Amino acid sequence: MIRHHLPDDWLMSYAVGVETPAESLLVASHLSVCAECRRRVEEAEAVGGALVADAPETAVSPDLLAATLARLDASPDLPREPVHDPAGVLPAPLARVVGSFDDLPWRRVFFGLDQILLDVPHRASGPPARLFRIAAGGFIPAHAHRGTEASLVLTGGFTDPDGHFTRGDVCVREDGTVHAQEMDDDEPCVVLVVADQPFVGRSPLAWMAQVLRGF
Amino acid sequence: DDTVAHAEDVAVQRQRAEGLRQALDTQPEEQSAILVQAYFHHKTLSEIAADAGLALGTVKSRVRLAFARLRTALGSPS
Numbered sequence: 001m002i003r004h005h006l007p008d009d010w011l012m013s014y015a016v017g018v019e020t021p022a023e024s025l026l027v028a029s030h031l032s033v034c035a036e037c038r039r040r041v042e043e044a045e046a047v048g049g050a051l052v053a054d055a056p057e058t059a060v061s062p063d064l065l066a067a068t069l070a071r072l073d074a075s076p077d078l079p080r081e082p083v084h085d086p087a088g089v090l091p092a093p094l095a096r097v098v099g100s101f102d103d104l105p106w107r108r109v110f111f112g113l114d115q116i117l118l119d120v121p122h123r124a125s126g127p128p129a130r131l132f133r134i135a136a137g138g139f140i141p142a143h144a145h146r147g148t149e150a151s152l153v154l155t156g157g158f159t160d161p162d163g164h165f166t167r168g169d170v171c172v173r174e175d176g177t178v179h180a181q182e183m184d185d186d187e188p189c190v191v192l193v194v195a196d197q198p199f200v201g202r203s204p205l206a207w208m209a210q211v212l213r214g215f
Numbered sequence: 216d217d218t219v220a221h222a223e224d225v226a227v228q229r230q231r232a233e234g235l236r237q238a239l240d241t242q243p244e245e246q247s248a249i250l251v252q253a254y255f256h257h258k259t260l261s262e263i264a265a266d267a268g269l270a271l272g273t274v275k276s277r278v279r280l281a282f283a284r285l286r287t288a289l290g291s292p293s
Binding site: 009013019040043044047049050052174 | 235
């Protein structure tokens with residue numbers, strides 16, 4: 001059961017369509033497993049409808065309809081069928097980007113920590129999307145967040161001061177928060193992470209060196 | 216039958232839309248200004264914060280407050 005959801009500012013940005021591609025990937029992946037947040041996105045869309053209904057009438061150019069229809073015709077063909085992960089682990093939006101969970105091109109960052117930088121277009125100022133795999137039983141010591149970081153749990157789980165996060169849960173960290181994370185013991189924890197600032201202020205190696213302190 | 220069910224759906228939808236409009240009409244200006252910037256001007260929350268000279272965190276909390284209130288108007292669980 002999903003206990004940790006996306007906050008409304010994320011869902012509204014998604015409904016409005018102003019999110020970055022990396023954020024969109026994370027939101028779509030969570031929505032594909034969370035009926036509660038799908039309902040909230042529908043509500044955010046209904047808010048847009050009500051705002052339009054309330055707005056004063058305004059003149060539009062005579063060719064607006066034709067121009068809009070032409071843009072629809074010019075839209076690229078999108079794949080109609082969702083792409084499914086043969087391993088049954090990745091949500092469809094993520095499987096479309098990286099393929100099968102069993103063939104992920106992990107790169108070792110440090111013993112016990114692997115990552116993949118995803119091929120998602122991002123603006124110079126926008127956040128990239130990454131997958132991280134942290135060994136079962138690993139421990140990430142207290143670290144401060146600059147900017148916002150959202151993590152969607154795909155396998156395994158972790159505990160931090162806000163509770164226990166497992167598959168489908170989203171953990172959003174705002175600027176300035178500090179937390180430590182303890183990974184579950186049963187399997188490696190794979191998370192999709194979108195962070196709008198670099199991860200650590202101090203030396204990444206010193207930080208990584210502490211990741212598996214318990215080993 | 217389907218037609219009756221559909222008519223009930225439409226009635227419920229209308230009622231919800233009306234509730235939503237009333238809630239938007241009485242929304243604090245500092246919240247509605249942000250929704251207008253997002254929905255009509257297609258701005259990111261960072262852009263809205265920069266334009267208004269507000270901290271990003273302030274804009275986010277106003278969005279969350281706005282939706283908590285609108286959700287009550289819709290009769291949805293918060």
